[in-house]
Amino acid sequence: xxxxxxxxxxxxxxxxxxxxxQCNYTVSPFSNLRWYKQDTGRGPVSLTIMTFSENTKxxxxxxxxxxxxxxQSSLHITASQLSDSASYxxxxxxxxxxxxxxxxxxxxxxxxxxx
Amino acid sequence: DAMVxxxxxxxxxxxxxxxxxxxxxxLNHNVMYWYQQKSSQAPKLLxxxxxxxxxxxxxxxxxxxxxxxxxxxxxxxIRSPGLGDAAMYLCATSRVVEPTYExxxxxxxxxxxx
Numbered sequence: 001x002x003x004x005x006x007x008x009x010x011x012x013x014x015x016x017x018x019x020x021x022q023c024n025y026t027v028s029p030f031s032n033l034r035w036y037k038q039d040t041g042r043g044p045v046s047l048t049i050m051t052f053s054e055n056t057k058x059x060x061x062x063x064x065x066x067x068x069x070x071x072q073s074s075l076h077i078t079a080s081q082l083s084d085s086a087s088y089x090x091x092x093x094x095x096x097x098x099x100x101x102x103x104x105x106x107x108x109x110x111x112x113x114x115x
Numbered sequence: 116d117a118m119v120x121x122x123x124x125x126x127x128x129x130x131x132x133x134x135x136x137x138x139x140x141x142l143n144h145n146v147m148y149w150y151q152q153k154s155s156q157a158p159k160l161l162x163x164x165x166x167x168x169x170x171x172x173x174x175x176x177x178x179x180x181x182x183x184x185x186x187x188x189x190x191x192x193i194r195s196p197g198l199g200d201a202a203m204y205l206c207a208t209s210r211v212v213e214p215t216y217e218x219x220x221x222x223x224x225x226x227x228x229x
Contacts, residue, residue, distance in 0.1 A: 043119070043222050043223050044158070044220045051215075089158075100212065101212055103160065105158050107156060110155075
Protein backbone atom coordinates (compact mmCIF):
# COMPACT_ATOMS: atom_id res chain seq x y z
CA UNK A 1 0.00 0.00 0.00
CA UNK A 2 1.33 3.46 -0.87
CA UNK A 3 1.94 5.37 2.33
CA UNK A 4 3.81 8.41 3.56
CA UNK A 5 4.69 8.58 7.24
CA UNK A 6 6.13 11.59 8.99
CA UNK A 7 7.83 11.98 12.32
CA UNK A 8 7.67 13.44 14.79
CA UNK A 9 3.98 14.29 14.91
CA UNK A 10 4.78 17.51 16.69
CA UNK A 11 7.89 19.35 17.77
CA UNK A 12 8.64 22.35 19.96
CA UNK A 13 11.95 24.17 19.67
CA UNK A 14 13.44 27.48 20.78
CA UNK A 15 13.96 30.29 18.32
CA UNK A 16 17.38 30.10 16.68
CA UNK A 17 17.72 26.34 17.06
CA UNK A 18 17.91 23.86 14.19
CA UNK A 19 15.56 20.93 13.68
CA UNK A 20 15.06 18.00 11.34
CA UNK A 21 11.77 16.50 10.24
CA GLN A 22 11.51 12.99 8.80
CA CYS A 23 9.46 11.45 6.01
CA ASN A 24 9.42 7.75 5.14
CA TYR A 25 7.44 6.45 2.20
CA THR A 26 6.48 3.18 0.59
CA VAL A 27 5.22 4.71 -2.66
CA SER A 28 6.27 2.77 -5.73
CA PRO A 29 6.93 3.58 -8.44
CA PHE A 30 8.19 6.88 -7.13
CA SER A 31 8.25 10.06 -9.18
CA ASN A 32 9.11 12.92 -6.87
CA LEU A 33 8.83 14.20 -3.32
CA ARG A 34 7.71 17.61 -2.13
CA TRP A 35 7.82 19.37 1.20
CA TYR A 36 5.08 21.88 1.93
CA LYS A 37 4.66 24.40 4.72
CA GLN A 38 1.11 24.94 5.91
CA ASP A 39 0.39 27.81 8.25
CA THR A 40 -2.64 27.39 10.49
CA GLY A 41 -5.82 28.08 8.56
CA ARG A 42 -3.98 28.48 5.24
CA GLY A 43 -3.27 26.32 2.21
CA PRO A 44 0.06 24.48 1.84
CA VAL A 45 2.94 26.30 0.16
CA SER A 46 5.67 24.38 -1.64
CA LEU A 47 9.17 24.52 -0.15
CA THR A 48 11.13 22.00 -2.23
CA ILE A 49 10.62 19.34 -4.85
CA MET A 50 13.06 16.50 -5.56
CA THR A 51 13.13 13.74 -8.14
CA PHE A 52 14.68 10.35 -7.43
CA SER A 53 18.05 11.48 -8.81
CA GLU A 54 18.39 14.44 -6.44
CA ASN A 55 19.91 14.01 -2.98
CA THR A 56 19.51 17.47 -1.57
CA LYS A 57 17.77 20.74 -2.33
CA UNK A 58 17.77 24.00 -0.43
CA UNK A 59 15.35 26.89 -0.18
CA UNK A 60 16.79 29.52 2.11
CA UNK A 61 16.98 28.09 5.61
CA UNK A 62 15.18 24.92 4.50
CA UNK A 63 17.23 21.99 3.21
CA UNK A 64 15.60 18.76 2.06
CA UNK A 65 17.43 15.49 1.55
CA UNK A 66 16.28 12.39 -0.24
CA UNK A 67 17.54 8.81 -0.14
CA UNK A 68 15.57 6.99 -2.82
CA UNK A 69 17.16 3.66 -1.87
CA UNK A 70 15.92 3.71 1.72
CA UNK A 71 12.82 5.76 0.75
CA GLN A 72 13.53 8.41 3.32
CA SER A 73 13.55 12.18 3.19
CA SER A 74 14.30 14.83 5.76
CA LEU A 75 13.66 18.54 6.01
CA HIS A 76 16.25 20.47 7.98
CA ILE A 77 15.41 23.96 9.24
CA THR A 78 18.36 26.12 10.21
CA ALA A 79 18.26 28.98 12.71
CA SER A 80 14.53 28.66 13.28
CA GLN A 81 12.31 31.72 13.45
CA LEU A 82 8.92 32.26 15.06
CA SER A 83 7.40 32.37 11.57
CA ASP A 84 8.53 28.79 10.99
CA SER A 85 5.73 27.66 13.31
CA ALA A 86 3.50 25.65 10.99
CA SER A 87 2.73 22.15 9.79
CA TYR A 88 5.21 20.62 7.38
CA UNK A 89 3.77 18.11 4.96
CA UNK A 90 5.65 15.58 2.87
CA UNK A 91 3.94 14.66 -0.40
CA UNK A 92 5.13 11.83 -2.65
CA UNK A 93 4.03 11.53 -6.25
CA UNK A 94 3.60 8.02 -7.52
CA UNK A 95 2.23 6.28 -10.56
CA UNK A 96 -1.05 4.43 -10.38
CA UNK A 97 -1.68 1.11 -12.14
CA UNK A 98 -3.55 3.03 -14.85
CA UNK A 99 -0.48 5.14 -15.56
CA UNK A 100 -1.73 8.38 -14.00
CA UNK A 101 0.05 10.33 -11.29
CA UNK A 102 -1.20 10.41 -7.74
CA UNK A 103 -0.17 12.67 -4.87
CA UNK A 104 0.14 10.88 -1.55
CA UNK A 105 0.19 13.15 1.47
CA UNK A 106 1.77 12.55 4.84
CA UNK A 107 -0.09 13.68 7.95
CA UNK A 108 2.47 16.36 8.66
CA UNK A 109 4.71 17.46 11.51
CA UNK A 110 3.42 20.35 13.56
CA UNK A 111 6.33 22.62 14.50
CA UNK A 112 6.11 25.26 17.20
CA UNK A 113 8.98 27.74 17.60
CA UNK A 114 9.10 29.51 20.93
CA UNK A 115 10.77 32.84 21.70
CA ASP B 116 -1.55 38.92 -5.83
CA ALA B 117 -3.59 35.90 -4.87
CA MET B 118 -3.41 33.20 -7.53
CA VAL B 119 -5.89 30.69 -6.12
CA UNK B 120 -8.83 32.31 -4.40
CA UNK B 121 -11.40 30.55 -2.29
CA UNK B 122 -14.69 31.99 -1.12
CA UNK B 123 -15.90 32.14 1.47
CA UNK B 124 -13.02 31.56 3.87
CA UNK B 125 -15.47 30.39 6.54
CA UNK B 126 -18.82 28.79 5.88
CA UNK B 127 -21.42 27.63 8.37
CA UNK B 128 -24.25 25.43 7.18
CA UNK B 129 -26.94 23.36 8.80
CA UNK B 130 -27.08 19.60 8.80
CA UNK B 131 -28.59 18.52 5.48
CA UNK B 132 -28.64 21.99 3.93
CA UNK B 133 -26.84 22.12 0.56
CA UNK B 134 -23.76 24.29 0.42
CA UNK B 135 -21.45 25.42 -2.38
CA UNK B 136 -17.81 26.40 -2.01
CA UNK B 137 -16.07 28.29 -4.76
CA UNK B 138 -12.55 28.46 -6.12
CA UNK B 139 -11.09 30.71 -8.78
CA UNK B 140 -7.61 30.95 -10.25
CA UNK B 141 -5.65 33.54 -12.17
CA LEU B 142 -2.95 31.10 -13.32
CA ASN B 143 -4.81 29.74 -16.35
CA HIS B 144 -3.94 26.23 -15.20
CA ASN B 145 -5.56 23.23 -16.82
CA VAL B 146 -6.08 21.24 -13.65
CA MET B 147 -8.10 22.12 -10.57
CA TYR B 148 -8.31 19.92 -7.49
CA TRP B 149 -10.54 19.76 -4.44
CA TYR B 150 -9.16 18.36 -1.18
CA GLN B 151 -10.81 17.76 2.18
CA GLN B 152 -8.59 18.22 5.22
CA LYS B 153 -9.81 17.32 8.69
CA SER B 154 -8.07 18.46 11.82
CA SER B 155 -4.53 17.08 12.18
CA GLN B 156 -4.96 14.94 9.07
CA ALA B 157 -3.43 15.01 5.62
CA PRO B 158 -5.43 16.56 2.79
CA LYS B 159 -7.56 13.96 1.04
CA LEU B 160 -8.18 14.33 -2.67
CA LEU B 161 -11.87 14.35 -3.55
CA UNK B 162 -11.67 14.90 -7.30
CA UNK B 163 -9.98 16.94 -9.97
CA UNK B 164 -10.75 18.46 -13.34
CA UNK B 165 -8.34 18.30 -16.24
CA UNK B 166 -9.87 21.00 -18.40
CA UNK B 167 -13.49 19.80 -18.61
CA UNK B 168 -12.70 16.18 -17.82
CA UNK B 169 -13.92 15.26 -14.35
CA UNK B 170 -11.92 12.68 -12.37
CA UNK B 171 -13.54 11.37 -9.22
CA UNK B 172 -11.59 9.52 -6.54
CA UNK B 173 -13.03 6.07 -5.91
CA UNK B 174 -13.81 6.71 -2.26
CA UNK B 175 -15.35 10.18 -2.62
CA UNK B 176 -18.94 10.03 -1.36
CA UNK B 177 -21.75 10.80 -3.81
CA UNK B 178 -22.71 13.64 -1.50
CA UNK B 179 -19.83 15.62 -3.01
CA UNK B 180 -20.19 17.02 -6.51
CA UNK B 181 -18.19 19.50 -8.53
CA UNK B 182 -18.69 21.87 -11.44
CA UNK B 183 -16.18 23.68 -13.60
CA UNK B 184 -18.02 26.13 -15.84
CA UNK B 185 -14.81 27.61 -17.26
CA UNK B 186 -11.02 27.49 -16.84
CA UNK B 187 -10.98 29.97 -13.98
CA UNK B 188 -13.73 28.69 -11.70
CA UNK B 189 -14.48 25.45 -9.95
CA UNK B 190 -17.22 24.74 -7.41
CA UNK B 191 -17.62 22.12 -4.73
CA UNK B 192 -21.24 21.23 -3.96
CA ILE B 193 -22.11 19.28 -0.84
CA ARG B 194 -25.68 18.12 -1.36
CA SER B 195 -26.57 17.11 2.18
CA PRO B 196 -23.80 18.00 4.62
CA GLY B 197 -23.38 15.78 7.63
CA LEU B 198 -21.52 16.54 10.83
CA GLY B 199 -18.64 14.45 9.51
CA ASP B 200 -18.21 16.79 6.56
CA ALA B 201 -16.97 19.60 8.77
CA ALA B 202 -13.43 20.22 7.55
CA MET B 203 -11.13 22.57 5.70
CA TYR B 204 -11.67 22.35 1.95
CA LEU B 205 -8.64 23.17 -0.14
CA CYS B 206 -8.64 24.03 -3.82
CA ALA B 207 -5.43 23.61 -5.79
CA THR B 208 -4.33 24.06 -9.37
CA SER B 209 -1.53 22.82 -11.58
CA ARG B 210 -0.66 23.35 -15.20
CA VAL B 211 -0.91 19.65 -16.00
CA VAL B 212 -1.11 16.42 -14.02
CA GLU B 213 2.58 15.64 -14.13
CA PRO B 214 4.82 15.36 -11.11
CA THR B 215 7.27 18.09 -12.05
CA TYR B 216 4.52 20.66 -12.19
CA GLU B 217 3.77 22.28 -8.89
CA UNK B 218 0.39 22.41 -7.21
CA UNK B 219 -0.70 25.84 -6.01
CA UNK B 220 -3.12 25.80 -3.11
CA UNK B 221 -5.73 28.32 -2.12
CA UNK B 222 -6.15 29.45 1.50
CA UNK B 223 -9.02 27.02 2.07
CA UNK B 224 -12.61 27.29 3.21
CA UNK B 225 -13.37 26.07 6.71
CA UNK B 226 -16.79 24.46 6.76
CA UNK B 227 -18.77 24.12 9.98
CA UNK B 228 -21.91 21.97 10.06
CA UNK B 229 -24.37 22.68 12.85
